[in-house]
Amino acid sequence: MNDNEHLLKHIAKEPSAGYDRKIMDYIHNAATHGLYEIRGMGAKRAVPNFDDLVLLGASLSRYPLEGYREKCVTKTVLGTRFASKPIELEIPITIAGMSFGALSANVKESLGRAATELGTSTTTGDGGMTAEERQSSKTLVYQCLPSRYGFNPDDVRRADAIEIVIGQGAKPGGGGMLLGQKISPRVAKMRTLPEGIDQRSACRHPDWTGPDDLVIKIQELREMTDWEKPIYVKVGATRTFHDVKLAVHAGADVIVVDGMQGGTAATQTCFIEHVGIPTLAALRQAVDALEDLDMKGKVQLIISGGVRTGADVAKALAMGADAVAIGQGVLYALGCNHDAYTLDGAVHSACDDYANLGTAAGFCHHCHTGRCPVGITTQDEQLAQRLMPDLGAKRLKNYLKTLNMELTTLARACGKQNVHHLEREDLAAMTIEAAAMARLPLAGTDWVPGF
Amino acid sequence: MDSLSFDLAATPLRDLNRFLHKEAVTQGIRHVTVLHPDGAHNIAVGLDAPVAVEIAGHAGYYAAGMLKHGEVTIQGNAGTGVAENMMSGKVHVKGFASVSAGASAHGGLLVVDGDTSLRCGISLKGGDIVVGGSVGSFSGFMAQAGRMVICGNAGDALGDSLYEAVIYVRGNIKSLGADARIEDMAESDYQAVGELLAAAGFSYDPHEFKRVASAKSLYHWNADANQEY
Numbered sequence: 001m002n003d004n005e006h007l008l009k010h011i012a013k014e015p016s017a018g019y020d021r022k023i024m025d026y027i028h029n030a031a032t033h034g035l036y037e038i039r040g041m042g043a044k045r046a047v048p049n050f051d052d053l054v055l056l057g058a059s060l061s062r063y064p065l066e067g068y069r070e071k072c073v074t075k076t077v078l079g080t081r082f083a084s085k086p087i088e089l090e091i092p093i094t095i096a097g098m099s100f101g102a103l104s105a106n107v108k109e110s111l112g113r114a115a116t117e118l119g120t121s122t123t124t125g126d127g128g129m130t131a132e133e134r135q136s137s138k139t140l141v142y143q144c145l146p147s148r149y150g151f152n153p154d155d156v157r158r159a160d161a162i163e164i165v166i167g168q169g170a171k172p173g174g175g176g177m178l179l180g181q182k183i184s185p186r187v188a189k190m191r192t193l194p195e196g197i198d199q200r201s202a203c204r205h206p207d208w209t210g211p212d213d214l215v216i217k218i219q220e221l222r223e224m225t226d227w228e229k230p231i232y233v234k235v236g237a238t239r240t241f242h243d244v245k246l247a248v249h250a251g252a253d254v255i256v257v258d259g260m261q262g263g264t265a266a267t268q269t270c271f272i273e274h275v276g277i278p279t280l281a282a283l284r285q286a287v288d289a290l291e292d293l294d295m296k297g298k299v300q301l302i303i304s305g306g307v308r309t310g311a312d313v314a315k316a317l318a319m320g321a322d323a324v325a326i327g328q329g330v331l332y333a334l335g336c337n338h339d340a341y342t343l344d345g346a347v348h349s350a351c352d353d354y355a356n357l358g359t360a361a362g363f364c365h366h367c368h369t370g371r372c373p374v375g376i377t378t379q380d381e382q383l384a385q386r387l388m389p390d391l392g393a394k395r396l397k398n399y400l401k402t403l404n405m406e407l408t409t410l411a412r413a414c415g416k417q418n419v420h421h422l423e424r425e426d427l428a429a430m431t432i433e434a435a436a437m438a439r440l441p442l443a444g445t446d447w448v449p450g451f
Numbered sequence: 452m453d454s455l456s457f458d459l460a461a462t463p464l465r466d467l468n469r470f471l472h473k474e475a476v477t478q479g480i481r482h483v484t485v486l487h488p489d490g491a492h493n494i495a496v497g498l499d500a501p502v503a504v505e506i507a508g509h510a511g512y513y514a515a516g517m518l519k520h521g522e523v524t525i526q527g528n529a530g531t532g533v534a535e536n537m538m539s540g541k542v543h544v545k546g547f548a549s550v551s552a553g554a555s556a557h558g559g560l561l562v563v564d565g566d567t568s569l570r571c572g573i574s575l576k577g578g579d580i581v582v583g584g585s586v587g588s589f590s591g592f593m594a595q596a597g598r599m600v601i602c603g604n605a606g607d608a609l610g611d612s613l614y615e616a617v618i619y620v621r622g623n624i625k626s627l628g629a630d631a632r633i634e635d636m637a638e639s640d641y642q643a644v645g646e647l648l649a650a651a652g653f654s655y656d657p658h659e660f661k662r663v664a665s666a667k668s669l670y671h672w673n674a675d676a677n678q679e680y
Binding site: 035147148151152153154156157179180191192193194197198202206207208213216217219220223224225226227 | 464465468469472473492493496497499511512513516517519531532535536538550551554555557570573574576577592593595596614615670671672
């Protein structure tokens with residue numbers, strides 16, 4: 001081997017940090033198609049998250065509860081500020097807003113049935129309320145979005161709470177998107193749109209523009225519902241401290257903060273990966289805002305975006321959330337990215353269908369295509385048969401039960417007879433980044449970066 | 452007795468709205484007069500009964516919001532979002548209307564005798580709007596279905612990103628929004644304009660109106676458009 005060959009061999013083994021395979025693929029695709037990527041699901045980049053925190057179980061200085069015997073309350077009440085009929089849930093784990101359109105009607109029914117069995121709520125999504133989900137979900141939160149697709153006073157009256165959506169963690173500042181493949185006749189009719197068009201929703205509400213207007217918009221919804229139903233305000237996580245304060249001032253009963261790991265049915269990748277702040281950072285800002293206003297416990301806080309496990313729920317509650325909302329975790333529970341599906345009682349491989357989309361089980365984020373191999377994010381009648389409500393509801397119920405068991409196990413270990421008694425003092429951070437964002441001490445120290 | 456008055460100088464708005472929602476029909480009340488509205492917000496929101504409400508003065512935000520079946524008359528001006536998300540019935544503003552008049556209305560008829568401000572008919576979903584005067588910029592933005600008849604002039608970016616809604620304008624259009632274009636009037640357009648003018652109580656000649664509708668070039672994603680629209 002001469003010197004030149006040796007050099008070439010060395011270079012060939014040295015990848016560029018700035019231009020790695022991923023960024024080269026991005027540039028090649030951009031150069032080939034002249035169009036940015038649109039995809040589903042949430043941020044894939046690594047960001048500080050609940051895994052970077054640990055709970056400090058009881059020992060000599062704290063007194064634990066018996067993990068399998070002693071009672072641990074999970075009851076959660078949302079909307080106690082102004083609504084005469086607050087939402088009462090058996091568990092602090094709710095189902096995040098996901099639209100009929102993004103999801104099939106079978107899936108919406110599955111969510112409602114599982115949530116009802118476990119005593120929690122589901123949330124509608126862009127595109128309005130379907131009869132299936134109203135019928136199946138005992139506690140249904142009705143979203144009022146910028147697009148106002150399908151929004152109508154009858155459903156406002158039928159809902160148990162109203163959620164004004166300002167933004168979404170996957171795309172704060174952006175409007176909804178549903179590509180033509182999923183604008184089926186039923187979806188088109190519900191949204192008053194022509195069939196098959198690429199729907200790009202408004203990013204701002206049509207009848208109000210800022211926090212002062214929002215005060216009056218919230219009052220309108222209260223007057224509409226005779227001050228009975230809680231009004232939630234949902235924000236995508238960016239300037240969360242200020243946004244939460246403004247939402248409280250505007251009169252929200254409940255604030256939903258959706259961190260950057262939150263999912264979407266279809267959004268530009270540049271948006272998903274590069275806009276917003278991690279859930280961990282947003283949660284601490286939101287709690288700080290409530291405490292600053294002396295509204296902690298008076299206005300309830302729901303956190304979403306990358307909440308996956310019972311440990312995540314316990315840590316979120318310990319940081320100050322009253323409840324969590326889960327979207328992507330719910331889809332995975334239903335079988336998203338699974339390599340098989342069940343049809344007519346028989347298990348079938350979905351591998352070829354993933355391959356046809358140019359992906360594989362475990363990597364799929366092709367919700368936007370409407371060709372979901374396991375029948376979840378689709379409007380295709382045949383594909384939708386791959387997840388029937390009986391099986392979907394059973395799987396989701398199991399998942400939520402598991403989360404709740406983990407949550408109560410951890411709460412008992414921390415000596416809490418009520419999961420809402422978990423507190424920041426029960427937490428420590430494993431990394432400096434997480435300690436700084438969550439403003440918790442680095443494990444084994446009393447050091448909070450920046451303080 | 453089939454009529455009743457509420458004086459908002461003495462009665463909380465909440466009492467008025469609750470009465471309209473839950474008691475008006477059962478008590479056989481068909482006509483309600485609202486005295487001293489003085490720009491109060493959210494008057495008669497969520498009315499869902501064949502009751503006529505007359506607001507004797509100016510109304511604030513969202514007057515007659517999400518109306519169904521009823522008929523609301525505002526003797527003065529209306530604030531932001533009058534008749535927003537209306538489903539059916541009729542709202543008549545005798546004065547001027549502020550921004551977002553008739554926003555996202557699914558049905559019914561909104562009549563404004565005077566001018567409206569920005570974003571009249573934004574996100575319209577099937578309702579009809581007749582404006583006796585002029586409309587501000589961005590009117591008809593992303594309007595999906597329904598009809599707007601503008602007897603005066605229109606501001607900038609009229610009908611930007613229209614879907615299937617149609618806008619008829621008698622006066623000048625300062626500029627059209629993305630994907631909006633002026634089209635020839637067909638006999639059915641003259642008939643529609645004539646019917647809407649008659650319903651609103653205006654006597655203009657339908658032949659004086661132009662038709663603005665969507666060119667439908669934004670209905671599908673087009674990489675070559677470079678988003679310069």
